[in-house]
Amino acid sequence: MQPFTYCNPTKIIFGEGTVPQLGTEVSAFGKRALLVYGQSSIKRSGLSETVLSSLQEADLAVLEWPGVKPNPLLGHARGGVELAKREKIDVVVAVGGGSVIDEAKAIAAGAVTDRDIWDFYARAVPVEAALPILTVLTLPAAGSEMNGGTVLTNEATQEKFGFMAPPLHPRASILDPTLTYTVPPSYTAYSAVDSMTHLLEGYFTHGDFWAPIQERYVEGLLKTIMECTERILAKPDDYPARSTMMWAATLAWNGLANAGLGAIELPNHMLEHPLSGIYDLPHGAGLSVVLPAWLTFAARKEPARVAQMARNVFGVAASDEAFTAEQGIAALRGWFDKVGSPTSFAKAELPVEEIDKIADHAVRLAATWGITRYTREDIVAIYRLAAQDQPAPATSSL
Amino acid sequence: MQPFTYCNPTKIIFGEGTVPQLGTEVSAFGKRALLVYGQSSIKRSGLSETVLSSLQEADLAVLEWPGVKPNPLLGHARGGVELAKREKIDVVVAVGGGSVIDEAKAIAAGAVTDRDIWDFYARAVPVEAALPILTVLTLPAAGSEMNGGTVLTNEATQEKFGFMAPPLHPRASILDPTLTYTVPPSYTAYSAVDSMTHLLEGYFTHGDFWAPIQERYVEGLLKTIMECTERILAKPDDYPARSTMMWAATLAWNGLANAGLGAIELPNHMLEHPLSGIYDLPHGAGLSVVLPAWLTFAARKEPARVAQMARNVFGVAASDEAFTAEQGIAALRGWFDKVGSPTSFAKAELPVEEIDKIADHAVRLAATWGITRYTREDIVAIYRLAAQDQPAPATSSL
Numbered sequence: 001m002q003p004f005t006y007c008n009p010t011k012i013i014f015g016e017g018t019v020p021q022l023g024t025e026v027s028a029f030g031k032r033a034l035l036v037y038g039q040s041s042i043k044r045s046g047l048s049e050t051v052l053s054s055l056q057e058a059d060l061a062v063l064e065w066p067g068v069k070p071n072p073l074l075g076h077a078r079g080g081v082e083l084a085k086r087e088k089i090d091v092v093v094a095v096g097g098g099s100v101i102d103e104a105k106a107i108a109a110g111a112v113t114d115r116d117i118w119d120f121y122a123r124a125v126p127v128e129a130a131l132p133i134l135t136v137l138t139l140p141a142a143g144s145e146m147n148g149g150t151v152l153t154n155e156a157t158q159e160k161f162g163f164m165a166p167p168l169h170p171r172a173s174i175l176d177p178t179l180t181y182t183v184p185p186s187y188t189a190y191s192a193v194d195s196m197t198h199l200l201e202g203y204f205t206h207g208d209f210w211a212p213i214q215e216r217y218v219e220g221l222l223k224t225i226m227e228c229t230e231r232i233l234a235k236p237d238d239y240p241a242r243s244t245m246m247w248a249a250t251l252a253w254n255g256l257a258n259a260g261l262g263a264i265e266l267p268n269h270m271l272e273h274p275l276s277g278i279y280d281l282p283h284g285a286g287l288s289v290v291l292p293a294w295l296t297f298a299a300r301k302e303p304a305r306v307a308q309m310a311r312n313v314f315g316v317a318a319s320d321e322a323f324t325a326e327q328g329i330a331a332l333r334g335w336f337d338k339v340g341s342p343t344s345f346a347k348a349e350l351p352v353e354e355i356d357k358i359a360d361h362a363v364r365l366a367a368t369w370g371i372t373r374y375t376r377e378d379i380v381a382i383y384r385l386a387a388q389d390q391p392a393p394a395t396s397s398l
Numbered sequence: 399m400q401p402f403t404y405c406n407p408t409k410i411i412f413g414e415g416t417v418p419q420l421g422t423e424v425s426a427f428g429k430r431a432l433l434v435y436g437q438s439s440i441k442r443s444g445l446s447e448t449v450l451s452s453l454q455e456a457d458l459a460v461l462e463w464p465g466v467k468p469n470p471l472l473g474h475a476r477g478g479v480e481l482a483k484r485e486k487i488d489v490v491v492a493v494g495g496g497s498v499i500d501e502a503k504a505i506a507a508g509a510v511t512d513r514d515i516w517d518f519y520a521r522a523v524p525v526e527a528a529l530p531i532l533t534v535l536t537l538p539a540a541g542s543e544m545n546g547g548t549v550l551t552n553e554a555t556q557e558k559f560g561f562m563a564p565p566l567h568p569r570a571s572i573l574d575p576t577l578t579y580t581v582p583p584s585y586t587a588y589s590a591v592d593s594m595t596h597l598l599e600g601y602f603t604h605g606d607f608w609a610p611i612q613e614r615y616v617e618g619l620l621k622t623i624m625e626c627t628e629r630i631l632a633k634p635d636d637y638p639a640r641s642t643m644m645w646a647a648t649l650a651w652n653g654l655a656n657a658g659l660g661a662i663e664l665p666n667h668m669l670e671h672p673l674s675g676i677y678d679l680p681h682g683a684g685l686s687v688v689l690p691a692w693l694t695f696a697a698r699k700e701p702a703r704v705a706q707m708a709r710n711v712f713g714v715a716a717s718d719e720a721f722t723a724e725q726g727i728a729a730l731r732g733w734f735d736k737v738g739s740p741t742s743f744a745k746a747e748l749p750v751e752e753i754d755k756i757a758d759h760a761v762r763l764a765a766t767w768g769i770t771r772y773t774r775e776d777i778v779a780i781y782r783l784a785a786q787d788q789p790a791p792a793t794s795s796l
Contacts, residue, residue, distance in 0.1 A: 001575075001641040003413025008406065014658065015401025177399075210638045212625065213646055216618030224610040240608045243399040247658055248611055256654075260412065260645055 001211070002262030008255055010146045011172040014247065016239070018176050019050045019136055022093070023058030025172045029132040030090020032061045036080065036104040037095045038068040042138070047179060051095055051136060063087050065107070068096065071276050071283070072103040074118055074154045081110030081117060084131070094135040094170075098142020098151075098283075101135050105150040105168045108133045120163060121152050123368055127165035135173040139183055140246040141191035141284060143198060143253025145173035153277050158361065160277030161368060162269075175250065177243035185233055189339040190284025191249060192229040196222055197268050197287045198253040204298060204305055206261035214261055219312045221257075224248050229339055265371050268294050271382060274361035281348055288341035289348050292333040293386035297378070299325040345387040352387045355380060399609070400660030406652055408544045409570040412645065414637070416574050417448045417534055420491070421456030423570045427530040428488020430459045434478065434502040435493045436466040440536070445577060449493055449534060461485050463505070466494065469674050469681070470501040472516055472552045479508030479515060482529070492533040492568075496540020496549075496681075499533050503548040503566045506531045518561060519550055521766055525563035533571040537581055538644040539589035539682060541596060541651025543571035551675045556759065558675030559766060560667075573648065575641035583631055587737040588682025589647060590627040594620055595666050595685045596651040602696060602703055604659035612659055617710045619655075622646050627737055663769050666692050669780060672759035679746055686739035687746050690731040691784035695776070697723040743785040750785045753778060 013021055026033055033055055042048045055062050065080045084092070084107050092111075094104035108130040110117040119125050137145045144150065148169045151162030183191070199218040206214070225248050231241035251257070258264055268291050275286035299306040303325040310316035310328020318324040333343050342348035359379045366374060374382075411419055424431055431453055440446045453460050463478045482490070482505050490509075492502035506528040508515040517523050535543045542548065546567045549560030581589070597616040604612070623646050629639035649655070656662055666689050673684035697704040701723035708714035708726020716722040731741050740746035757777045764772060772780075 001412070001638065001645060003416065005409065005411050007409035011403065011405035012657075013403050014399070018401065210642065212622040213619065213642060213649065216622065217615065220614030220618055221611065224614065227610065240399065243658075244608065244611055247399060251611065259410075260641075 001260040002207070002209070004259045006255060006259045007166070008146065008169065010170050012146060012175060012250070013172060014175045016176055016178050018174050019047070019179075020054045022051060022134070022136060022174055023054035023056070023060065025174075026055060026091055026093055026134050027058040027060055029134070029171060031059070032063070032088060032090045034063050034065055034080070034084050034087070034089040034092050034107065035095065036065045036068060036092060036100055036107065038066070038070070038097075038100050042095055045182065047095065047136070047138070051093075055093070063089065068100045068103045070099050071153045071160065071280055072099045072106075072151075074121075074152050074156075077103045077106040077110070077117060077152055080107035084111035089131060091132045091134065094133065095138065097137070097139030098144040101133075101137070101142070101144040101170070102150040102152065104133055104135070105130070105144070106152055109165070109168065117152075118154060120165075121154070121161040123163060127163075127167055130165075130167040133168065133170045135170045136179075137173060137175050137246070138179045139187065139191060140175075140180060140249035141194040143195070143250055145170060145175065146250045146254040149253070151273075158278045159364065160273040161365065162273075175246050177239060177246045180242050180246060181237045183236075186340060187282065187284075188229060188232050189336075189341040190282045190288075192225050192245070192284070192339065193288045193291070193336060193341045194284040195225050195249040195252040197291055199257055200291070200309075201266045201268060202258040202261050202264040203309070204295075205265040205267065206258075207263075211261060214257055214259075215308070217257055219309070221248050221252055222313050225252070226335060233339060265373065266369065267371065267374065270365050270369060270371055271362055271379070273365055274358045275348070275350060277361065278358065279350060281350070285342050285348055288336040288343055289345065289350065289386050290382065292329050292336070292343055293382050295329045295332070296385050297382045299329065344389045346389050355383045355387065358383060399658040400605070400607075402657045402660075404653060404657045405564070406544065406567065406654075408568050410544060410573060410648070411570060412573045414574055414576050416572050417445070417577075418452045420449060420532070420534060420572055421452035421454070421458065423572075424453060424489055424491055424532050425456040425458055427532070427569060429457070430461070430486060430488045432461050432463055432478070432482050432485070432487040432490050432505065433493065434463045434466060434490060434498055434505065436464070436468070436495075436498050440493055443577075443580065445493065445534070445536070449491075453491070461487065466498045466501045468497050469551045469558065469678055470497045470504075470549075472519075472550050472554075475501045475504040475508070475515060475550055478505035482506075482509035487529065489530045489532065492531065493536065495535070495537030496542045499531075499535070499540065499542040499568070500548040500550065500560075502531055502533070503528070503542070504550055507563070507566065515550075516552060518563075519552070519559040521561060525561075525565055528563075528565040531566065531568045533568045534577075535571060535573050535644070536577045537585065537589060538573075538578060538647035539592040541593070541648055543568060543573065544648045544652040547651070549671075556676045557762065558671040559763065560671075573644050575637060575644045578640050578644060579635045581634075584738060585680065585682075586627060586630050587734075587739040588680045588686075590623050590643070590682070590737065591686045591689070591734060591739045592682040593623050593647040593650040595689055597655055598689070598707070599664045599666060600656040600659050600662040601707070602693075603663040603665065604656075605661075609659060612655055612657075613706070615655055617707070619646050619650055620707075620711050623650070624733060631737060663771065664767065665769065665772065668763050668767060668769055669760055669777070671763055672756045673746070673748060675759065676756065677748060679748070683740050683746055686734040686741055687743065687748065687784050688780065690727050690734070690741055691780050693727045693730070694783050695780045697727065742787045744787050753781045753785065756781060
């Protein structure tokens with residue numbers, strides 16, 4: 001194990017019917033709340049009424065900041081910062097998925113500084129303070145409800161950048177699995193891919209040392225997420241599956257999987273951000289395009305850990321390491337296909353002819369994140385692998 | 399999944415050479431520190447010098463409260479409370495294993511109230527406030543470094559009682575695996591048993607519902623703890639094994655394994671506390687006496703989950719559930735024997751003729767903890783199973 005510091009103070013309130021606890025939790029942090037949300041879906045579902053009445057019963061003054069986009073935009077977040085400053089907001093409440101929570105974090109950080117918030121995302125300065133953030137989660141995927149991470153897209157430059165900072169940990173997050181019953185099949189699949197990729201980044205990129213705690217944690221959660229997804233696609237209101245998926249997605253990216261792994265890299269996020277940043281693709285859909293390609297590229301040099309995933313998650317029992325790895329990648333890709341998350345440029349309707357432009361973005365992100373392992377040629381090669389429509393594997397363990 | 403609230407704000411600072419960070423961490427919480435520790439071993443090892451110089455460099459006034467016993471005693475803790483009040487202590491620093499940390503928590507809670515601290519342990523009143531607690535861990539087992547739990551023994555009544563309360567979460571805990579190099583083989587084994595039992599209490603006692611996150615988490619950590627223990631017994635300064643063991647023991651009892659499991663019970667702790675409370679046996683040694691017996695008792699009614707452990711942890715591949723469970727218990731007992739933790743009254747030098755008296759204590763603890771599933775006859779029957787010296791299993795998977 002490598003040295004680490006781990007601190008995750010977010011209070012998780014989990015279970016059906018927990019949303020009315022929001023007001024009491026928020027009122028511990030101030031009197032004036034900014035309610036951040038996305039589209040009108042929370043109005044239609046009745047969630048917004050439950051949220052507003054809970055906040056009002058706790059004597060909070062509530063201002064609303066709707067209209068957060070699925071890949072949240074810098075301009076909109078800047079508007080939220082202005083509003084929060086002008087209205088002397090004490091506390092930011094996000095109701096939605098990772099995008100809404102991420103923009104709420106941007107607003108919370110921006111509200112207590114005179115700097116432009118993009119400076120944080122471009123890593124020019126660190127976030128050292130922020131307004132308190134509380135969340136009600138409606139889409140399990142990003143893990144933002146229990147971590148200090150946030151991602152924004154700069155619409156002027158098409159850059160999709162992100163960072164982590166301790167002050168951005170939500171003070172409390174309410175996870176009611178029944179709020180996810182209406183997540184459609186496509187987004188259920190994208191969410192699964194997102195969570196699985198969160199788990200696999202550290203698993204595949206940590207150094208060459210014994211890490212049984214973290215690897216078994218990842219393998220167990222991967223199997224659980226796949227089981228949940230299949231149950232949910234068969235029965236959208238399957239409470240055991242929805243609730244298990246919700247907690248698994250949180251555990252996948254709350255820092256625990258990587259504690260003790262030392263420096264890890266996020267190559268798949270580096271490769272995906274340009275896709276969702278430029279083409280407004282759902283993040284999970286972009287990840288299922290790049291992950292099998294990245295794995296194929298990575299396994300050429302180091303098949304051992306890919307083979308381990310193949311054995312422990314997909315039950316592949318080949319004796320040769322490289323072949324085992326290959327079978328594991330085929331099984332993962334086959335599973336993405338099965339649940340309906342795209343596994344190639346064509347399936348995601350991405351323009352193969354723009355790989356050069358996409359690679360430029362990835363190279364810039366690699367530099368921002370300090371990832372030095374990949375040349376521009378490597379990055380292009382991985383996108384070209386993702387642009388191939390590979391045949392389904394001859395045999396699949398699923 | 400069942401509803402739950404989870405909040406674990408303890409900051410973990412993990413790695414070789416991290417103890418000198420203590421002073422800075424402590425100084426965030428006050429000026430006057432009470433240093434709680436056990437025997438002279440931290441003096442001999444040089445750890446106390448590192449601790450003291452770190453505290454002094456951070457301009458802290460340090461008072462010492464040495465002499466905590468392995469099963470910490472109420473009377474000694476009361477003395478610490480008096481000292482903390484008289485000296486207007488701001489912050490309590492525990493340097494040691496679970497016993498030292500548990501007594502430090504008692505002192506921290508007692509220092510801010512006029513009540514006698516035993517009222518907390520007898521569950522007459524809850525702990526609602528405490529001085530800040532920071533720890534330097536020297537024995538991975540109890541998990542007290544990252545939870546709100548504490549256990550004390552009342553020497554007047556021989557009652558060993560415990561409870562959990564949010565204010566008792568340490569603010570920060572320093573985990574330097576090299577501090578555990580000198581833990582002798584016996585205590586290395588007891589620690590493993592302690593951590594494994596922490597994991598298994600919830601695994602075996604949660605309700606009849608799908609819990610793949612928690613069960614896989616437990617199964618993975620059990621395998622990891624067993625692997626670490628065997629490596630450490632072969633090579634006491636095996637850093638990968640010591641460090642992995644240290645983090646695994648923390649993760650085994652920091653609340654995560656049981657989040658979502660609903661109401662669980664601690665039957666093995668209920669059965670063990672009288673043993674270490676009356677006979678001053680190491681807690682882990684008492685647990686390896688009662689756990690195989692309790693499993694045998696439990697598997698008679700419900701073999702399925704014991705069989706699951708047998709399959710997923712010990713690789714037992716029998717087709718019959720009851721027989722699989724039996725083989726799993728034999729494998730676990732065989733492993734305890736192998737690493738040198740006692741598995742019967744005789745091996746632990748406990749008096750079989752005092753089972754009635756021991757059972758009286760367990761019945762009282764069951765009432766205090768609200769465990770209603772076991773009659774006095776059940777409890778006696780389990781102790782009698784633990785009093786049998788069973789033959790080693792014919793075949794073992796280990």
